[in-house]
Amino acid sequence: MDIHTVDSADFSVEDVVKAHMEDLAIQERFGVVQLKYWVNVDAKTLFCLMEGPNKDACNEVHKQSHGNTACNIIEVFDDEFNLYLGEGKSVNDLAQYNSGEVDTGYRTILLLSITELSAKNGNFLIEIHKIIDQHSGTIIIGPSDEIMASFIFFSNSILSAKAIGKLLRAIPDNIEFNLTLGSGRPVDEKGDNLFEETKKKVQYLCSFGLKKSMYLDYESKILSDKERLSSKINTEDFKLVKIEDFAFSNKLFDILENIIDKPEFKSEDFNELLGLSKSQTYRKIKSLTGLAPNQIIQEFRLRKSLRYLKITDKTIAEIAFDLGFNSPTYFTKIFRKRFGITPTVFAKISKNI
Template sequence: MDRHDIPESITAEHVAEMHREDLKIEHLFGCKGMTYWCDEKRRTAFCLIKAPNKQAIQSMHNHAHGDVPHRIIEVDSTIVESFLGRIEDPKKSQKTELNIINDPAFRTIMMISLCQVSFLADDPKSFSRKIGHYNNSILTSTEKFIGRIVKQRSDYFMLSFNSVTNAVHCAQEIYSHFNDTTQYLNTGMQLNIGLHAGIPVTEKESLFEDTIKLAERFCTIIRGKIVLSHEVDELYESENLNRKLNKEYIKALNKGEEKFVDLIMDYTEKEWANTAFNSDNFSKNLGYSKSQVYRKMMALTGKSSNSFIKEYRLDKALQLLKQNTKNISETAFSTGFNSPAYFSKCFMDHFGILPSKYVQSFMG
């Protein structure tokens, strides 16, 4: 898939003409133009092309109309269809000679994570049973609000929406159902939802990579809420002038908060397994004072930096114990704890069960 940054003078009709010129000579370069997306508002166009290599695409475009793409990445057509909804040109209107596709590739991406944060009121095995039942409601809401499932695991969903409004309303319904269903109360389950919007091809190597990463980070750092990026919040407000979002369970970030989330997560993902890593490292390496880091973390997460680091490590430890690839001592040291005893205490304090009992319950 390639990206063209189109100037103000270029319209959707011009892009349709260029696509038609590509199709006339594509065979000369071993290419097949499958379809394209044009966004006059954001001044971008994206072409999906089967080709032997990037140079063939550049040569075809250059010979057809001279508009060489600004970026080309390799993609899987199935994934493209999951994100964008099609991999072929829409049917041309019988009333037009030219198939003008004024169809943006801009999408709202929703990340959903379902996780167990405590086993005080439940046993580890029942989590798997209950999460499977709850997933059905996610699928129902996704279909209702015309979303598409890009990826799905038992405790994780990646969804794509053409409409920002539909994405936000879908998230609200999923969140409300989760909290209103009595059989899930007091089980220690937590629902995290992050929404961000963007274009498929940036400077990264995979589709929607920047958009997906930030939405995932929202789920990691701000727990138990629906988190909206600044762009999603602005677009929703512009489409729904008289409708207010419930700020009790929806957190809309500003650009400064988004930047802070990225800085914190970049550094945490790099250093979390280092036993010497603590909150002091944030202020030393991110350009903030200790008090600034504390205030920003409390405003975003409701917890201190050290609490965030500890919970991040415990989540990693839970994953390792579930995979049964390391014993408890190995898990403790590999997740940044300086002793198995301290790790067991932290695990018990957070999850309400000793790691040894968790392993026995989960594997038994």
Template structure:
């Protein structure tokens, strides 16, 4: 049976005890609608509650809530239990340690999401095993740091971590410590042209999107994508960090908060790019038209945010997709060149070599070797 998470925006007078009582009312009649309430989260600061419920469909869930207490959800999405646990740490009620008759849960579902990873910018004809072994050593220290700051790993590959934190302060401290460890590691591996990329965002699990933490994850991934030497964070993360950790000032030489208008602009650019990157005819002029912005203004804003011209930003995004396809073995060089929006395999090879310092054919050999 499907599992759903719903969102309730509650009034200022609602307390954790109120929500616990409403949850009990659900449990009393859930069998009538073939539903099973698994658990919930309540945020007294943001006045939101999120219920995790096994149900035949969304309508059954809504009807149960309506007849139990009248508090119908604002939004409902279908979720995977394992994904919920990876972000939020549980899929059932926490232990009632006080042994009270009513198990009152006052635990927000709000999370800080960190995306971080090291990316080689020039392969320098290194064999895959040599590069991977070096990266794996750094990853071991990263895993230890994540554990130290109570992070939960949502997704992880050889050069990429997505981590969920209940505390923004812990997320920030973790990101800073990973950066420090990277600096030490880099001193010993200066033969590798490699950089640490980190993006930090924060938000709730259910918004108007269809997947869990979709908006927060997208923003964190996009900040990670454009970051170079600094930790890019949303303005909300900056303000929350200051509130949680007032004795520790942000290390501005390491951390760069992104202005809310720039964050909005980045999301608009990436939304359009994700829709059109496969189209070989898609250029900066098309992006400026889609955003109702002059070409010169678009150029200035993208240069300011990413350090790249719009056309270079589009080209680099396509090359990133090509690397991904190569790793998945989703075709030969010509097929991937056309699949990623390049007009010809020869132009693709030229761009790939300029970006990574190695030809696609040699890169494939390194992956196999």
């Protein structure tokens, strides 16, 4: 599958239809079969799904027929493709929603990260799956402590997210969650996977969010403004993250990943790595995460420890040292203060859920 970005001010669906016909006329020479294409006129992007012997052959069809070569081509597999883009229909290979409108290929991805701190919460996961299904979402396979779903329409995704948030906040026992909605295109100008940049966005924000927090990216807000039901949907429960904030979140995430096992790293070290003054670093981290720089380091390590305790058989001491804590006793103390239980108890609970 490829992506094309168009510079022409007069870009239209009719232009793409014509180019597609030109591709069809010569595709056999290169062993390529054009299967389906998606057009987003507002964003001036289009995406072509093809079968072919290799990327070069697929791109050569475009080059020889009309000269508009792809900005990027990725390999896709049936199972993954069908989860994100299998719905809807096509007319002469042009992707359409079931309503008959042109399908842009853009999707909204919901990522829900859940941590159970007790074993008394019942079958809420079943209820979450029902909510997603009721709002026409498609569950994407992921880790057991995360649920990812894809939605064609933003309005369905946010209604689903609000219902999930209401369900989880009503659970009396100790449970934490972070939920993020992010929208984007199936193929990016860089990358090798479907919805790669969009999935990165939601994963980064789920890693930073305060407990029981919900984030919404700016691309989703743009989509909401274009959908008829958007005016009836309240987004006040969500923190809106602007486009420029994502570059910062990516850099912050990479720094935290790289220093997680380094106890000598201090919050002041962020300043140089981020290229900001002390006050700028504080403001930007606080605005994005709700935490001060020293707090985000500890929170990131504690969040990581939850996963380590759940999926590994390492001792508490080993996990503490792996995550940059000098003392297992101190790690246990702040873990209990943060989550209300000891690491040992959490490990037992999580392995029995």
